[in-house]
Amino acid sequence: NAGVTQTPKFRVLKTGQSMTLLCAQDMNHEYMYWYRQDPGMGLRLIHYSVGEGTTAKGEVPDGYNVSRLKKQNFLLGLESAAPSQTSVYFCASSFRSARGEKNEQFFGPGTRLTVL
Amino acid sequence: GENVEQHPSTLSVQEGDSAVIKCTYSDSASNYFPWYKQELGKRPQLIIDIRSNVGEKKDQRIAVTLNKTAKHFSLHITETQPEDSAVYFCAASNNNDMRFGAGTRLTVKP
Numbered sequence: 352n353a354g355v356t357q358t359p360k361f362r363v364l365k366t367g368q369s370m371t372l373l374c375a376q377d378m379n380h381e382y383m384y385w386y387r388q389d390p391g392m393g394l395r396l397i398h399y400s401v402g403e404g405t406t407a408k409g410e411v412p413d414g415y416n417v418s419r420l421k422k423q424n425f426l427l428g429l430e431s432a433a434p435s436q437t438s439v440y441f442c443a444s445s446f447r448s449a450r451g452e453k454n455e456q457f458f459g460p461g462t463r464l465t466v467l
Numbered sequence: 468g469e470n471v472e473q474h475p476s477t478l479s480v481q482e483g484d485s486a487v488i489k490c491t492y493s494d495s496a497s498n499y500f501p502w503y504k505q506e507l508g509k510r511p512q513l514i515i516d517i518r519s520n521v522g523e524k525k526d527q528r529i530a531v532t533l534n535k536t537a538k539h540f541s542l543h544i545t546e547t548q549p550e551d552s553a554v555y556f557c558a559a560s561n562n563n564d565m566r567f568g569a570g571t572r573l574t575v576k577p
Contacts, residue, residue: 384565391476393556394511394567401563409564410468441510452518453499453560458510 352377357442357459364432364466372427372462374442381447383425384409384456385417387438394441400425401447432466439463469494471559473568480547481576488571490557491539497559500533500540505554505570514555515542547575 358373374383381402386394396409398417406417414436416428425444429436443456470493480486492500501516517524517531517540524531528547533540540559544551552575557568 386567391569393473393569394558396564396566399564407563410566453565455501455513455516456565458512460510 354378355442355444355457355459357440357462359462360460361463362465364429364464366433366466368432369428369430370432370464371429372440372442372464374425374427374444374459375423376425376444376457377423378444378446378457379422380444380457381422382445382453382456383419384443384445385415385425385427386441386443387411387436388441388461389438397427397440432464434466437464437466469497469559469561469564469566471557471566471568473557473571475571476569477572477574479574479576482547482549484547486542486544486547486551486573486575488542488555488557488573489539490541490559490568491537492559492566493538494559494561495535495538496561499560500531501558501560502529502531502542503556503558503567505556507553511556544573547573549575549577551575 355376384399385397400419403422440462442459445456498519503511505511530543554570
């Protein structure tokens, strides 16, 4: 099993450009998440999904959109990139227990995005 | 929403000593508290977690304690080794999202 994979690994954008980050998991997990990681600020939740066709805002959703059309994929979109969105982006997934409890999140390898 | 504070931001110990990292959370509905280790340039990986119905959990040299009344939880690493050097993150979750602390950079000196 590949676990959680992310595409691309690196990307450089100019201000105002758009792009989509792809996250894929092969563990049949219900929950998927997008985080950004900046120095000294830990992992901040951008958006998350509790199942196919559902999404919800996290801590820092502004400037990002997401879609979960298939259970195994979670896409993060930047419509008009800004230098403040320069960061390392991590995707994660976790399974949902029968009682709806949270469980371990498995992280992807990360995408390093630079916006000039 | 949930707010998680983590202390200290950096911690340096001698090999063989113990290390303790503390976190507080604000949402009394939080019921799941994982700890992640992140080595330089790598992805975060779970090292231990605890649920709100348990006060303490241990796995070899690593233990986590939870005080629900005070809304704080701690990570304890005993007999530290150089390979324990990394950034450690605590997190708190209700049954919706997950919020992380800002991280603690642990350095274990040989």
